[in-house]
Every structure is written in C-alpha cells, then in structure tokens.
Amino acid sequence: MSQESPITEPVIYHGKKFIVLSDWDGTITTQDSNDFVTDTYGMGLPDRVALNQSVRKGQDNFRDAFRKMLVSVVENGKVEGKVTHTFEFCKNAVANNIKVDDTFKAFYEFCAANDIPVVVVSSGMAPIIRAVLHKHLASLDGIQIISNEVKTYDDGSWEIQYRHPESGFGHDKSKAIAPYTSMQPAPIVFFFGDGVSDLSAARGATCLFVKYKPNGENELMEYCIINKIKHRLFQSFEEAQGLMKLIIFAETEEERQSIIAREWPEVA
Ligand SMILES: [Mg+2]
Numbered sequence: 001m002s003q004e005s006p007i008t009e010p011v012i013y014h015g016k017k018f019i020v021l022s023d024w025d026g027t028i029t030t031q032d033s034n035d036f037v038t039d040t041y042g043m044g045l046p047d048r049v050a051l052n053q054s055v056r057k058g059q060d061n062f063r064d065a066f067r068k069m070l071v072s073v074v075e076n077g078k079v080e081g082k083v084t085h086t087f088e089f090c091k092n093a094v095a096n097n098i099k100v101d102d103t104f105k106a107f108y109e110f111c112a113a114n115d116i117p118v119v120v121v122s123s124g125m126a127p128i129i130r131a132v133l134h135k136h137l138a139s140l141d142g143i144q145i146i147s148n149e150v151k152t153y154d155d156g157s158w159e160i161q162y163r164h165p166e167s168g169f170g171h172d173k174s175k176a177i178a179p180y181t182s183m184q185p186a187p188i189v190f191f192f193g194d195g196v197s198d199l200s201a202a203r204g205a206t207c208l209f210v211k212y213k214p215n216g217e218n219e220l221m222e223y224c225i226i227n228k229i230k231h232r233l234f235q236s237f238e239e240a241q242g243l244m245k246l247i248i249f250a251e252t253e254e255e256r257q258s259i260i261a262r263e264w265p266e267v268a
Pocket residue numbers: 023024025026027032193194195197
C-alpha cells in the first residue's frame with residue numbers, strides 16, 4: 001500500500017499589481033533542508049556535491065540527481081531491512097534543525113498589508129515545508145506553497161512525487177510564473193531564489209532577487225551572469241523590502257520603470 005498526497009493546481013491571484021514568488025530552501029530558510037537530510041542521513045556531503053556538479057555540467061538533471069539523494073536517505077537508514085529514516089523521522093529532523101530568515105515574517109506582513117500575495121515555489125516537498133513553517137512561523141500557515149509531494153509506503157520507505165515528472169527540474173518553476181506574465185495587464189513579479197532549482201524561473205521575473213551566499217556558492221548568480229539575466233543580490237528580506245517599497249510606492253509608472261531599470265541594470 002502506498003499513500004500519495006494529491007498535487008493540487010496552484011491558486012492564481014488575479015487583479016494584483018504586484019506578486020512575490022519565492023524559493024524556499026536557502027532563500028527563506030538559512031540552510032537547504034534537502035542538503036541537510038542528504039548530508040546527515042543519506043549519501044553525505046562529498047557525494048551530494050559531486051552530483052550537484054554533474055547537474056551544473058549538464059551530465060545529469062536536477063530531477064534525477066535529487067531523487068538519487070533522497071533514495072540514499074531511505075537506503076542508508078535500513079537496519080536489518082527495516083526503514084529507520086522514515087518520512088516522519090526526516091520531517092521532524094528538518095523542523096528541529098532548519099531555521100528561517102528572521103526578516104521574512106515582517107516582509108510577509110508588509111506584503112499582506114499592501115495587497116501583495118506571497119507564494120512559496122519550491123523543489124522540495126510540501127509536508128516538510130509545512131512542518132518548518134509551523135514550527136517557526138505558525139502565523140504564516142496559510143501561505144500558498146507550490147512544490148512537490150511525497151509518497152509513503154507501509155514499510156516506512158518513501159519517495160518524492162514530482163509536480164512535473166516530465167521536466168528535468170521535477171518541478172518546473174517557470175510554470176508558476178507563467179500565468180502572471182501572460183496576464184493583461186501583467187503584475188510586476190518579484191522572484192526570490194538562490195540555486196539550480198530556480199534557473200527555469202529566473203527569466204520570467206520582472207525583478208529577480210538572488211540571495212547572497214557568504215560562502216561564495218551561488219549557482220543562480222553564476223547562471224544569471226553567464227546568461228546575462230538581470231538580477232540583484234540581497235542578503236535579507238528586510239533589504240529587499242526597502243527596495244520593493246521604492247517600486248510599490250512610486251508616484252508614476254514612469255518613475256517606477258526608471259527605478260527598476262536603475263536597480264536591475266543590464267548584465268555587462
Ligand atoms: Mg533554494
């Protein structure tokens with residue numbers, strides 16, 4: 001027997017002037033929860049980094065590499081054939097170890113007060129995201145999450161259930177942005193991200209914020225530079241909020257466009 005969570009179609013917000021879509025792991029959280037689970041309970045950091053490199057070089061895709069990482073978590077925890085790294089176990093470990101950017105709550109409240117929907121767009125699994133949210137940001141329990149789901153089995157094993165199994169991303173985030181960019185008039189889309197899973201969405205944003213990583217590992221930034229995609233680094237949601245205010249409260253459309261052009265210059 002298996003239990004499959006339904007993958008529901010996202011709610012689309014109509015008639016908004018602005019919308020925020022944000023990656024979860026490493027962008028809203030300070031550490032990637034899937035990296036944490038893989039490094040701690042699965043194949044370990046060196047093998048994970050090697051897989052990530054093969055994705056970057058185009059030898060593997062994100063969907064298959066990520067699946068291998070999660071399979072290693074289940075396999076690694078087998079004791080005499082019994083699964084110890086169950087989904088519940090991993091979910092609780094993540095909720096107890098992963099922290100969120102402490103400026104995100106105020107940012108979310110600022111957006112809510114200004115009629116700006118905030119949507120989490122993640123390549124992770126919804127129940128894990130919900131568990132972290134519930135532990136650290138319970139007041140945000142109602143936030144929309146567009147992500148993958150999970151399939152659990154009676155023997156305790158589990159596997160990721162991709163939203164877009166036909167895509168090499170598993171969850172093609174550009175599909176979350178597309179309904180907004182095709183609206184007439186289209187809202188300004190603020191997208192926040194940090195990594196490989198955000199590559200497909202990067203081109204669709206009006207204003208792309210890329211999370212600054214002090215360790216220098218910033219795959220989304222590198223991708224934007226190579227592909228000349230306008231972007232802007234940010235360190236906290238407080239900083240991003242300051243910049244968004246200039247755009248949201250601009251007095252004229254002309255002023256708004258000139259602020260965007262100034263703050264998101266062409267990539268040389
Ligand atoms: Mg991320």
